[in-house]
Amino acid sequence: KACVLCAAVTGVLLAIVIMFFATPVLSIYSNDAEVIGYGINRLWFVMAPYCLCGIMESLGNGVRGLGYSLLPLCVTIFGTCIFRITWLAFIFPLMPTLTNIFIVYPISWLLTGVAHFASYVFARKRLNKIKKADIIG
Secondary structure (H helix, E strand, O other): OHHHHHHHHHHHHHHHHHHHOHHHHHOOOOOOHHHHHHHHHHHHHHHOOOHHHHHHHHHHHHHHHOOOOHHHHHHHHHHHHHHHHHHHHHHHHHOOOHHHHHOHHHHHHHHHHHHHHHHHHHHHHHHHHHHHHHHHO
């Protein structure tokens, strides 16, 4: 819980700072207003919700800490890799815009985070059953 809270708070605070200084930071790379506009657009879709990535990682690591390393591996591969490839293969062609590429990141973080949370609940329940069986038996 503490790691998830730290990831969420840190992610939100850093996103606020980065979004506040987006134009000056992006100006390091280019002075072209259109390029900076694209950069700010990407930051809104990827950096602003980046706390979801931290929460997703914290939940997956919590499951690993409970002794289940294969489960978060599979969830992460499906949630971030396979989902994104599928999105680009089937959803992106329907609306081929930069926004449609950028939006896949927070969606995949959210879906993978939810799956990691479900995995965490499963692992905790299973561990509690094993502990109760050890106490009784």
